[in-house]
Structure formats: C-alpha cells, structure tokens
Amino acid sequence: MNISATMVKELREKTGAGMMDCKAALTETAGDVEQAIDWLRKKGLSKAAKKAGRVAAEGLVGIASDGPRAAVVEVNSETDFVARNEAFQTLVRTIAGVALANGGDRDATAAAGYPGKGHSVDDEVREAIATIGENMNFRRSAMLSVSAGVVGSYMHGSTADGLGKIGVLVALESTGKVEPLADVARKIAMHVAATNPVAVDASGIDPATIEREKAILLEKHQGKPANVQDKIAESGLKTYFKEVCLLEQPFVHDGSKTVAQVLKETEGQVGAPVKLTGFVRFALGEGVEKETSDFAAEVAAAAGTR
Known part of the structure; x- marks a missing residue:
C-alpha cells in the first residue's frame, strides 16, 4: 500500500512520534491509523504528544564555533537531571552544530536534517522525548560572525564541553592579531554573562x-x-x-575602565582598530513561566482530606 504524506502527518499529530517512525508504523499496519498508533505505543514512540504540555525550563545551552563565527542554542527539558544525561548532551551539542550551518536561524535549524539520521532536528527531539521520557523543546538559537576578527564565547555553569547554563557570544571585528583579540573577546563574554547588558550602546535600545x-x-x-x-x-x-549599555559598563575584570576603554587599549595590542559588532546571551530558562505547586496541598488532596 502507498503511504501518503497526509497519512503520515495525521499519525504524527495524533502521537507526536517522528516522521520516519510514523511511516514505518503505517507500512507495518497497511495504513490502518489506529493499529499504527498501537504499534508506536508498543515501541514507546508515542510518548511525545502526552508530554508536550509539560513545562520544560531546565536543560542546556550549547555553543558551537568555527573560526570567525559561532552559534548558541537553548534546548529545554523538564528536569536538571536530564541535563546530565549523555544522550541529551549529545543532542544539544549536535543541534548547536546544525544551527551553525544554518546561520543560527531557529526554524531553519529545526527543519534541517539531523546528522546521521534520515529525519529533521525536530524529529530527533521528538524521538529523544520518547526515549528519555521527558518533554523537551528546542527553544531558540542565534549566530554571530565577522568578516575579519573573532567571535569569542563563554559558558557559565558548564556541565560538559560547550554546554552549560549561560552561553555568551561576543563578536569583535578587526584585522589585528587573532590571539590577543580572542583573549579579550572571551573576557568580554564573561563580562556579559555577569552583567547582562541590554545593548552594545544606546542606539541599540x-x-x-x-x-x-x-x-x-x-x-x-x-x-x-x-x-x-x-x-x-x-x-x-x-x-x-x-548601567545597561555594554560599552559604557565598568569592565568586570578591571572596574577602573569601561568596556569601550578596554577595546581601545586592545587596538594597541593587536595592531589594528577593534569594533564590538554584537553579542548574544542565552540564560537557561529565562522568560519561561515555571509551574509552582503546593506539595502539602497535593498530598492532602491525594489522601482525600481536602
């Protein structure tokens, strides 16, 4: 029987399973949707839809770099425990690499092929939900690049290489020496992690x-x-x-200077003009409304006393 894209789409919407898994289920059941749902359930692949409504505010921020460009992503899970799962760490690290190849665009990255698999990044996240057993969400991504210079990065609360709680990218445009420029870029990235500026300067507010x-x-x-x-x-x-513009803030590594003054000094070290063209700061779970619960009330309700 010919399995149409419409049939696959219908099964995906009902189960939350990956596209290739839905196609396999329909093939195995000769196109019978209800039997296909049972087939997926038996293989533990229909869990994603049931978990999709649960709040995912934990997880990891991941960074991938390649020369004068770098990407940062945030992939959420329900618990911090999952962030220590090697499979989840591999997922986040791989998505960061795909984001780097897709200009940091979140939707393009989600739709892009997941390396080594015959499906998209979104499908891989759905499969991870079924395998690991928690709701997950590829929430956002961004990329910075320079034609000449460096994109420095810093990961705060690091749990593994390129993974952690706060990821920062800082782009410094310059034709000067790369090594001292990279050192300053990393220090400014650390500064951004600590101070959380709103913009590079007032024009960006x-x-x-x-x-x-x-x-x-x-x-x-x-x-x-x-x-x-x-x-x-x-x-x-x-x-x-x-207080909020990066260039005007006192440098966290030397409060007697502003970030702008540090960049001016850096020009002498690298032998060329230096311009800070942008920064990105992703803090895990920021802006996500987390569920709160009254544990005592839940226990009392379960016991039938309330």
Whole structure:
C-alpha cells in the first residue's frame, strides 16, 4: 500500500512520534491509523504528544564555533537531571552544530536534517522525548560572525564541553592579531554573562524603553520646573545607559575602565582598530513561566482530606 504524506502527518499529530517512525508504523499496519498508533505505543514512540504540555525550563545551552563565527542554542527539558544525561548532551551539542550551518536561524535549524539520521532536528527531539521520557523543546538559537576578527564565547555553569547554563557570544571585528583579540573577546563574554547588558550602546535600545525610563524619571520629580525636570531626565538616562549599555559598563575584570576603554587599549595590542559588532546571551530558562505547586496541598488532596 502507498503511504501518503497526509497519512503520515495525521499519525504524527495524533502521537507526536517522528516522521520516519510514523511511516514505518503505517507500512507495518497497511495504513490502518489506529493499529499504527498501537504499534508506536508498543515501541514507546508515542510518548511525545502526552508530554508536550509539560513545562520544560531546565536543560542546556550549547555553543558551537568555527573560526570567525559561532552559534548558541537553548534546548529545554523538564528536569536538571536530564541535563546530565549523555544522550541529551549529545543532542544539544549536535543541534548547536546544525544551527551553525544554518546561520543560527531557529526554524531553519529545526527543519534541517539531523546528522546521521534520515529525519529533521525536530524529529530527533521528538524521538529523544520518547526515549528519555521527558518533554523537551528546542527553544531558540542565534549566530554571530565577522568578516575579519573573532567571535569569542563563554559558558557559565558548564556541565560538559560547550554546554552549560549561560552561553555568551561576543563578536569583535578587526584585522589585528587573532590571539590577543580572542583573549579579550572571551573576557568580554564573561563580562556579559555577569552583567547582562541590554545593548552594545544606546542606539541599540528600543526607543520605547528609553521613553519609559524617561517617564519614570519625570514622574519622580513632578512639580519641579520643566527645564529642571529635563536636566534631571537627561542625567538619569546617562546613568541608565552606563548601567545597561555594554560599552559604557565598568569592565568586570578591571572596574577602573569601561568596556569601550578596554577595546581601545586592545587596538594597541593587536595592531589594528577593534569594533564590538554584537553579542548574544542565552540564560537557561529565562522568560519561561515555571509551574509552582503546593506539595502539602497535593498530598492532602491525594489522601482525600481536602
């Protein structure tokens, strides 16, 4: 019997199993969807759909580098225990490599072929859900590259090579000596991990955010003359930019200098101009709404006392 793409799609939606597994199940059962579901269940491949609604805020951030470019990904799991699973670590490391080959685009990476398998990265994640037994999610990815220079990286809370809790990339454009440039890029990446800046400089901050900050400053000083309020707001915004703009922040490795001053000094070391063209910081689980539970209430409910 000819197994159509529509039949495979229908079975995938019902079970959450991988595309190739769905095709195999339909082939084995002569296209009978209900029997195919049972076939997948017997092989433990239909677990993914049941777990898809569970919150996945743990997992790993992974980094892959290749010369003047690097990619960072976040793959989530339900528990930190899974992050120590070798199979999960291999999954994240491999997805980072695929992201590097696909320009850091999340959707392109998810749809790309998983190395050594006849299916996509998304399908491999679904298979991992069935095998490992937890909900997982390839959440995001990004890439930085330079035409000349380096993309430095740093992984905080490292659990294995290129894997950890906070992954940072920093791109330094320069035709200067690579070795000292790479050292500075890594140190700035460590700085970004610690300070979590909003943008490289003020031009990179959303104008709406700046207006919101200005409104807060003006609200605090209502009743004062307009010209005084404007000066206070201007001064307050300068302070805000020093706090959130990477180039204006005091360097964590030497608080007497800003990151911009460190880059200026670096130009002398590498023998060429240096420009910080961008950075990416992925912190595991940031922005994911985690479930909270009242354990005592759950026990009481289970015992029938509430």
